[in-house]
Amino acid sequence: MIGWEFILLYLAAGSIAGFLAGLLGVGGGVVIVPILMFIFAAQHFPPDYMIHLAIGTSLASIMFTSVSSLRAHHAHGAVNWGIVKRITPGILLGTLAGTFVVAKLPAGLLKGFFIVFIFYVATQLLLNLKPKPTRQLPGTGGMFVAGGIIGMVSSFVGIGGGALSVPFMTWSNIKMHNAIGTSAAIGFPIAVAGTIGYLLNGLPIKNLPPWSIGFVHLPSLAGLVVASMLVAPFGARAAHKLPVTTLKKIFAVFLYIIGTKMLLNSIY
Template structure:
């Protein structure tokens, strides 16, 4: 590889480093694993490098899930130290969320890139609306004591999270709040649940992308190792800082920050579907 090619990669590398910082802060602050930042950022970077639009979205989603593993561990650890991790809920959710995420990761290869983008955008809008208007609490609040409801919710969250390439926080947080958890406890527990989602989903994307032609260099299935290393290191390092910020904000402020963030990301995804 000559120097001209190496120089051409520097904007991509710098973009990944900035993505790592912001995704780590988002993971700690909102319990979302950073995927809502990583997926659009990585997809944009790969598109600018000339890769096929369908492959770009799959690689972005799969790699995002892999990156969430270390980010989620660091974020969950920081919240655990502050007493904001509900072990009862974690035990209820973990087994079914792993199954749902693995199935979603395997099936992702059958969907086009635009389908994955639309899923991401629509769910982002629904979740943001729910945070502001709390309709999920009215529908599901009385089911907090039901283990079956927790497990069904875990499977659905896992499946959709795999298609979105997120750690599930944007689905898990409002669901746990609807079940009666405080915002801080929901964010902390969501970070731990996100690790289970990321592990299972990553395996699914490795399998579904194995042998696919036209992938970026240093890819294992739909997981790009260059992006994984660069983003994961900084994301894991900055997640505790985001958690510290979260515990300085009141719950109402945290909810509105979360909702505004999701709307922005959803609009970005729809823009890509409509205008390419």
């Protein structure tokens, strides 16, 4: 039986992730995974599979929440479906393949990869780094490779891919507005392929927590989805009223703190 305190923590995690996603356009997985790690540790989940469960559950939540984001961007004509069509095959293969690689990785190595990624995203936000548009989108082969890389990294860290796909598209002279909208659409196949992969790879594991299907923990998934979908619109509204540049820097510091705490927990 899951205590009410943990159900409330799942809802709080979803609320934080949803608000930040709506406010800053930052994928909720960057926040969801470390928060779930802390909650799972308090519940004494198996340490060897804690981060696998956090990432799998994060991707499963994105499968639901990305739909509302995708619909909103499509309604504003911001989704370039031609790009989505060309990059999706690579996305699907890269994400699915990545989940099979992750299943074989020790928890410590996977956690180290995630910590490095957190510091990367934090630095990108803090310095407001944006690649200069220097070229056009690559051909079919190049789009497949790009999709594969984005999908594989996303499967390693439990995100919808925006931290990689938006810079890739803006570097290729796609307007920021369209890059963000198209990235929201790309997040759905990443989440679907990632969820399937984490489900399949976790099924043979015998000592996972109750209410888990593979590496997806259903109670935390329910809390994340309900709260994030309810709160995300408030974050989007706040984005039009608050100094987003300052908030990005504050959030970057928050990520540095989370990354540092995870690093110290790994060392000591």
